[in-house]
Amino acid sequence: MGMSYPVTSIALPPAARPGDPLDRVDTPALLLELDAFERNVARMQAACSAAGVALRPHAKAHKTPAIALAQIRAGAVGVCCQKISEAIPFVEAGVRDIHISNEVGSPAKAALLAQLARHARMSVCVDHPAQIEWLAQALDTPLDVFIEINPGQNRCGVNDAEAVLRLLGPLQASPRLRFKGLQAYHGKVQHVRSRAERGEIARQAADRAASVVAALDARGVRCEVVTGGGTGSVEFDLAGGIYTEVQAGSYVFMDADYARNDYADAWRFEQALFLASRVMSVGDGSRIVLDAGLKSLAVDTGLPDVWERPLDYVSANDEHGIVNKRSPEAPHPALGDLLLLVPGHCDPTLNLHDELIAFRKGVVEAIWPVAARGLSR
Ligand SMILES: Cc1ncc(COP(=O)(O)O)c(C=O)c1O
Numbered sequence: 001m002g003m004s005y006p007v008t009s010i011a012l013p014p015a016a017r018p019g020d021p022l023d024r025v026d027t028p029a030l031l032l033e034l035d036a037f038e039r040n041v042a043r044m045q046a047a048c049s050a051a052g053v054a055l056r057p058h059a060k061a062h063k064t065p066a067i068a069l070a071q072i073r074a075g076a077v078g079v080c081c082q083k084i085s086e087a088i089p090f091v092e093a094g095v096r097d098i099h100i101s102n103e104v105g106s107p108a109k110a111a112l113l114a115q116l117a118r119h120a121r122m123s124v125c126v127d128h129p130a131q132i133e134w135l136a137q138a139l140d141t142p143l144d145v146f147i148e149i150n151p152g153q154n155r156c157g158v159n160d161a162e163a164v165l166r167l168l169g170p171l172q173a174s175p176r177l178r179f180k181g182l183q184a185y186h187g188k189v190q191h192v193r194s195r196a197e198r199g200e201i202a203r204q205a206a207d208r209a210a211s212v213v214a215a216l217d218a219r220g221v222r223c224e225v226v227t228g229g230g231t232g233s234v235e236f237d238l239a240g241g242i243y244t245e246v247q248a249g250s251y252v253f254m255d256a257d258y259a260r261n262d263y264a265d266a267w268r269f270e271q272a273l274f275l276a277s278r279v280m281s282v283g284d285g286s287r288i289v290l291d292a293g294l295k296s297l298a299v300d301t302g303l304p305d306v307w308e309r310p311l312d313y314v315s316a317n318d319e320h321g322i323v324n325k326r327s328p329e330a331p332h333p334a335l336g337d338l339l340l341l342v343p344g345h346c347d348p349t350l351n352l353h354d355e356l357i358a359f360r361k362g363v364v365e366a367i368w369p370v371a372a373r374g375l376s377r
Contacts, residue, residue, distance in 0.1 A: 016357050020364040023338050027278040028292040030353045031340070032368070034360040036272035037252060038070075043269065044234070044251050045075045051238040056080055056099055056227065058249025063350050063372035065093030067252060078121070080247050081372070084112045089371035091120045099227065100124040101183060101247060103131055103148065103156055110134035117141045125183050127158050129170050136174035144180040145171055146227065149212050151184040151205035161215030168221065181225035184209035185247065190232030191301075195262045202236035210242045231258055235267045255346040257301040274307060274340040275349070276357075277321060279333050288333055290321035292341060297321075298348035307340040309333075 015026040025031070048055040057071045059079040068079045068090055078097025081087040087098045103125050104110045113135070116122050123144035126132050135143060147164050150157035158164060164182070171177050186205040192198040205228075213223050227245040229237035234251070237243045250258055253273035277292035293316045297304055303313045306323060310330040315322040323339075325332065333339065343349040350356075351373050358366040 014367070015355070016364045016367065018364055018366060022276070022359055022362050022364065025276050025338070025357060025364065027276045027338065028290075028296040029276045030350070030356050030370075031274040031276050032253075032356050032358045033272045033274065034358050034365060036270035037067075037358075040252050040254070040269045040272055041071055041074050044248060045071075047234070047238060047266075048246055049075060053238055053243060054225075054245040056097075056245050056247055057252065058082070058101065058230070058247050059090060059098075059372065060086065061249030061347050061350070062252055062356075063089075063370050064356055064368050065090055065095065065371050066366075066368040067356075068095050069093065071252070077245070080249070083375060083377070084109055084116065085375040085377050086372040087116055087120075087122070088375075091116055093371070095120065097121045098123075099146075099247075101185065101227070103127055104134055107134045107138065110138035113143070114138040114140060117143050123180060125156065126167060126171070127156050129167060132167065132170045132174065132177065136170075136177060139176040142176050142178055145177045146180050146183040146225070147171075148183040148185075149209060151186045151208045151228070152201070153186045153188050155187065157183070161212045161219075164212060164216060165219065165221070179221075181223035181227065181244075182209060182212060183227050184212075184243075185228040185230070186233065187230070190230045191257060191261065192232070193261055195264065198232060198261070199236050202233040203240065205233075206237070206240035206242045210240075213242065231269065232261055235264065250346050253346040254342075255301075255349070256303075256305045256342045256344045258346075259305070259342065271307070271342055273343060273346055273349075275304065275343055277339050277341050279335055279337045279339065280320075282332070282335055288323040288325070290323060290339060290341075291319065292321045293317045293319045295319055296349075296352055297341065297343050298345045298352065300345055300348060302344040304341040304343050307342055309339065311339070313341060 015029045054077045060082045080099045080101040125146045125148040127148045148157040189201040229246040231248045231250040251269040254271045277290040280291045281289040310326040356368045
């Protein structure tokens with residue numbers, strides 16, 4: 001007679017519990033080093049406050065309400081989300097001021113935004129009259145609207161003040177829409193390695209935004225807020241005098257790509273995000289195979305770095321990571337050893353994980369849900 005197995009539900013044990021030492025964490029798991037994280041949050045806030053510029057960190061970097069609330073406690077005016085769906089967990093967690101740093105692409109999206117605007121102060125970008133029409137039809141509460149300009153990235157945004165003025169007509173004709181100002185975000189500048197070159201491109205982007213602001217001013221149109229900027233350009237965004245609000249996001253974590261930029265010391269944020277991974281095979285004894293591959297790490301901007309070990313992560317399979325020693329004399333990690341990886345790109349890596357394990361001095365302190373992850377729409 002064959003064995004019969006009872007049908008049951010089997011719960012996956014938690015990856016870690018508060019109080020656990022780090023080496024007990026089940027892997028692969030995303031870790032947040034709290035001391036570095038808190039210093040990053042405080043440092044960015046202090047820099048923005050000293051410049052008299054509002055900080056509205058981009059929550060697409062972390063997708064984690066606990067982090068948004070920490071940034072707001074430190075002085076941030078609210079957060080940005082790139083997708084309207086991602087704003088939902090933040091509103092549910094009590095964030096009451098969210099800028100959608102993006103355009104709506106359908107009446108359905110405008111309807112979702114209208115729903116959220118009943119629960120929080122929301123704002124959004126437009127760069128086409130149809131978006132204004134969808135928003136005007138969907139809303140039953142007031143909404144702040146930014147006209148996005150293209151400061152050189154050639155993604156969203158209109159090109160000049162004349163185009164802004166053409167959108168202002170229909171925007172101001174809608175009683176629920178309030179023109180708040182401009183969004184001018186230049187993504188390509190962020191990862192330019194040389195600080196001098198980055199500064200130059202950021203200055204050109206700021207000059208384009210400044211010329212639109214001046215042309216609007218000459219026509220009697222005031223931009224109350226000019227929002228934009230990121231972790232790589234913030235030094236220049238704050239000094240340029242045109243941005244009234246900065247949207248940097250990755251600075252809370254940093255990643256291997258951002259770490260490759262050249263910064264002035266004051267602008268190099270600390271690595272706070274790690275992927276905990278374990279050696280799960282050594283093959284014939286000469287190999288190092290980790291349990292972290294494409295399903296736990298985004299590699300769009302490059303492979304992860306191995307933190308403070310003379311090892312190179314050289315290839316990512318779905319659920320395997322292949323690591324080489326940098327020199328034959330380097331110690332060979334043993335089966336089961338915990339290695340910390342620095343993800344190549346923080347934002348899409350967060351999107352792969354349900355939780356962030358926050359630790360301090362080698363001990364787990366809290367488990368934070370990455371509540372806005374995986375919201376593909
Ligand atoms: C519109 C917008 N603002 C701000 C940011 C934040 O940039 P970072 O995470 O590089 O600081 C991004 C990132 O892509 C963005 O798309």
